[in-house]
Amino acid sequence: MNTKEQLRKKFLNLRKKNYFQISNNQFKDLIKHIRSKYKINRKLFIALYYPSNFEIDILKVINNLQKSKITLLLPKIEDDNLLKFIKWKERDLLEANKYGIPEPLKTKKNYLPDIVLVPLLAFDKKKNRLGYGKGFYDRYLYKLIKLNKKVEAIGVAFSFQRYKKLPTSKFDFKLNSIFTEKGFL
DSSP states (O other), X not given: OOOHHHHHHHHHHHHHHHOOOOOGGGGHHHHHHHHHHTOSSSOEEEEOOOOOTTOOOXXXXXXXXXXXXXXXXXXXXOTTSOEEEEEOOTTSOEEEOTTSOEEEOOOSOOOOOSEEEEEOSEEOTTOOEEOOSSOHHHHHHHHHHHHOTTOEEEEXXXXXXXXXXXXXXXXXXXXXXXXXXTEEO
């Protein structure tokens, strides 16, 4: 069996070689899911990620979600290497973090998302996720689930990022679902 580090290298290369742009139309199932699940009249907080390293460009959902009562959030890495999510609009200024990924400017106000769209390198049929190895999302999601049992973590990946069985540990957070260019798996 491959180690997590071997799989990270494999799937980073695979994603780089096979990357392609997904059309807005291919996000319709995700947008429909978000809208139908949260039709109740309240504020809804959705955590996005800013795509890098050939990740699916999830920012394409913005135009469809900004017209509703949905507040979009982007992650910010804190000094203690923990994530927090900051309110974000498409035209807000961003700064590159220590990994070169754009994130919101420093602010004290953070929000607890109802849905977290999670980037990943690989996934399996049991909804396990292979991340980049820093544990940012795993730690954050474990804390978040204690505060909001109804939070939904949706992994976002290309269908070719599926792996038969990922090695896991007790620190790995299992996703609620996986969304690819082919829809939900």
